[in-house]
Amino acid sequence: MSLTTCTIHVIKRQERVVYLTSELAKTLKVAKARNVTLKLGSKSLYLQLKLLKKSGNQVYLPSYVYTQLRIPRSGTTLIVSDNTELRLGPLIGILTSVSPGNSAPFGSRTEFIRQFMQAGKDKAFYFGFSPRDVNWSQQTVNAVVPSGGGGWVRKVLPLPDVVYNRLPSRKAEKLASMNAFKNRFVRQGIPLFNWSFFDKWDVYNLLEDTDVFKNVPESRINPTPAQMKEMLEKHRFIYLKPTAGSLGIGIYRLTYNPRQGYYARFRRGERNVLLRFKKFESLMSLLNRQSSGLNGYVAQQGIRLIEIDSCPIDFRFHMTKNINNQWVVAAIGAKKAGRGSVTTHVRTGGQLMTPEQVLKEVLGTRAEAVLANAKETAIKLAEAIERNDRHTLGELGFDIGIDQNEHIWMFEANSKPGRSIFKHPALKEQGRRSLQYVFDYCLFLSRFRSRRDS
């Protein structure tokens, strides 16, 4: 296998030929071949090969070939050879929801997708698409591609080499039809990564019996009143969270104090509420009134987080795979809870900081060692989740806590991590780098690597 970049030019001819400069043909080890198969995504053509005595890595394609292969644009991209098979690309499809109109076809995700497309600019073809844009019988996608001046256009393209799943709706993703849709790619040998949203309870189960189970707080799904009482006595405080929830919505923090009784802290509308109950039964009747018997809720051991100004701090570890299929910590953001808030979300008054800032202030000279340990734990957590999950994972967003004994805890694993930590000016560069890693992982999955890299 040989890999290099090349520049594609279109020529006005109607022949089944591909012209390569002899330098490029030599690099691709096809200089002696008379015919090659040229591929883009799922489309391929058997063509005569002609060499041009010119320098550089140039590919000249007759317009017939260019149109048949449905190449999205001319210019620079990667080319990889395997004997006499030449693949242009990679063709990267971003699966998401597409709205009508072409100024922001991917809604609030448009800017993120635009940035991702920059990561491998000149090294790949990118498009966005939604499930209804795929035509399986034609093996094509009615794709949304960037059009020069910042706008977007539709183009019919081959099926991609790899699918990056950023479907935004938890509900839609749970449908059997969506499962079947995604499986169809996998069955055709097209890798799709970030299979679907995680439920908190699923992740807990995936990690049971692994070496990092000690880093997950004890949890129970659909807890009975007796189980909650027992957890409160054992841990003194617990979190109640919807297993399929996000953004801190529907979360309660319950505290038990043998002399004073029970406290419930939660958010109601725009306000943080703190209620006290003498009896456990009164606490339960509040919860039953608000959250219909805690169906679909996970009760989780509360962790005494490190604090600044009496506000708990937790961390977002943004994990990605790299070109060698290994997990890396691409970025870490620290989040300080808003006063009286149950969670650290910015939405509820949380403040974004850098981990260095926080850890130095809280742990002094221990900061570096604790951060290194947290990174190592995060990688082990990612590896353990991946090992026990059946699907291909390329990204994870961990909500990580450090307790007052410096033990590392993982509250939540997000399989389609948000990018709010990258709003911090000191994390912008890491944000860019995280997308570079995702791009590199696409190269790995689509086999756009040379022998040397493997």
Ligand SMILES: Nc1ncnc2c1ncn2[C@@H]1O[C@H](COP(=O)(O)OP(=O)(O)O)[C@@H](O)[C@H]1O
């Ligand atoms: N067991 C816990 N102990 C201490 N704090 C917690 C615990 N679980 C959650 N939190 C706090 O609440 C936040 C939100 O919880 P999380 O599990 O990430 O739910 P969500 O899906 O709503 O983001 C966490 O980032 C953390 O600050």
Ligand SMILES: [Mg+2]
């Ligand atoms: Mg979270």
